[in-house]
Amino acid sequence: MGGIGTPRRTSGTLGLYAAFGCLGYLLTALGAILPELRAERGLPRGEVALYPSAFALGLVVIGFTGHWAAARLGRLALPAALAALAGGACVMALGGGRLGSGLGALVLGLGGAGLVQLVPAALRAAAQPGDGTIQIGVANAVSSAASVLSPILIGAALAYGLGWRAAFAVPPLIMAAVLLLVARPAAPREAETGKEASGVEASEPAPRAFWSRWLDLVLAVGVEFCMVFWAADFLGDVKGLGSGAAATLSAAFVLGMAAGRAASAPVVRGAGRPDRLLAGAALVGVAGFAILWASPAPLAVAGLLVAGLGVALLYPVILGQALGAWPGRPVRAAARCALASGVAIGVAPLALGVLADAITLRAAVFVAPALLLILLARCARRLRPATNR
Known part of the structure; x- marks a missing residue:
């Protein structure tokens, strides 16, 4: 990958990293509370x-x-996304019944999607020249580090009989309030969003390389969120852990992701072709799933950790490649990547849950490594011409 340099840590980029941290906290928190809601x-x-x-x-x-909304909101787009993220979490925690929780999850998703769209585009703009892979990796490392906290805090709250609600909503609400009142996360450059708003080149089609990476993104995000949303239930139902212990130890997966993403810069620099890195990461992820599935509880948690290490670099590397494949439309490209995440999160964890009801959760968890194997095959196909020269 060319043009990769040291990430610039301005107050604006630090604000972007912190905003992604709020999102990471709530995503794993949502997985940790699913057994309690059930x-x-x-x-x-x-x-x-x-x-x-x-x-x-x-x-x-x-x-x-999203590209349309970002163009019209301008500098208010990021604050609006953060407010929706925190507000959705509060509605989900306080809203009564299925409708209130569902509405909160939808608003949370709107805010989270806004961040998924805006933060990588802003980081990539700040990284020019280059594709922003390292900066996106740092943001995801911060997100993963924050995501380790939520299962631990929710597990502790459950262990002490406090319930999940305060641990779910209060920490991201405080961080979002600090960012909105004090910090000023950088937004994508106005020239880019202005071009979207004016309709100049709005009809420019996405390159074929972008859609190839878009499909990779669906596979990678599907794997990630199958485990984010179902790891706690798997440890409790299949491995026999109590609810508090299962919620807490499910953090092993996001801990592995945090560790992998924290080391993303030297790994990305030294890996050469991105598909070679993605193939190696997918193999590590498959090995982790094998340990998780076949081992008793203590070693199964180690398998979660290994799986997290393998999955860690998939999203930032693929996202950097996708945005780099459509450089003329960064906001639109980021919005389409948010769509890929939405498709993956909407389909893969739901398919795993429905399959678990139909057979068993122990068998249904194979949805995740199957997606990894498909991604591995796609990477191998792209690498084959280079190896046959």
Whole structure:
């Protein structure tokens, strides 16, 4: 990958990293509370999986309309996304019944999708020249580090009989308030969003290389969120851990992702072709899933950690490649990448949950490594011409 340099840490980029941290916290928090929602309301897994699907619907909406909204909101786009993220979490925690929780998850998804769209585009703009892969990797490392906290805090709250609600909503609400009142996260450059607003080159089609990476993104995000949303339930139902311990130890997956993304800069620089890096990461992820599935509880947690290490670099590397494949339309490209995340989060975890109701969760978890193997095959196909020269 050419043009990769040291990430510039201005106050604006630090604000972007912190905003992604809020998102990471809430994504794993949503997974950690699914067993509690299922127990509170007596729901099957297929129905409780509709809460992540409501979140994913927000991503899909932004995927189609986000470039338009960002162009019209301008500098208010990032604050609006942060406010929606924190507000959705509060509605989900305080809203009564299925409708209130579903509405909160949808608003949370709209805010999260706004961040997924705006933060990578802003980081890539700040990284010029270059594709922003390292900067996006740092943002995802911060997100993963924050995501480690939510299962731990929710697990501790459950262990002490405090319930999940305060641990779910209060920490990201405080961070979002600080960012909105004090920090000023950088937005994508006005020239880029202005071009979107005016319609100049609005009809420019996405290159074929972009759609290839878009499909890779669907696969990678699907794997990630199958585990983010179902790891706690898997440890409790299949490995026999209590609810508090299962919620806490499910953090092993995002801990592995945080560690992998923290080391992203030297790994990306030294890996050469991105598909070679992606193939190696997918193999590590498959090995982690094998340990998770075949081992008793203590070693299964180690398998979650290894799987997280493998999955860690998939999203930032693929996202950097996707944005680099459509450099003339960064905001539109980021919106389409948010759509990819929405499709993945809306389909893969729901399919796993429905399949778990139909057979068993122990068997249904194979959805995740199957997606990894498809991604591995796609990377191998792209690498084959280079190896045959």
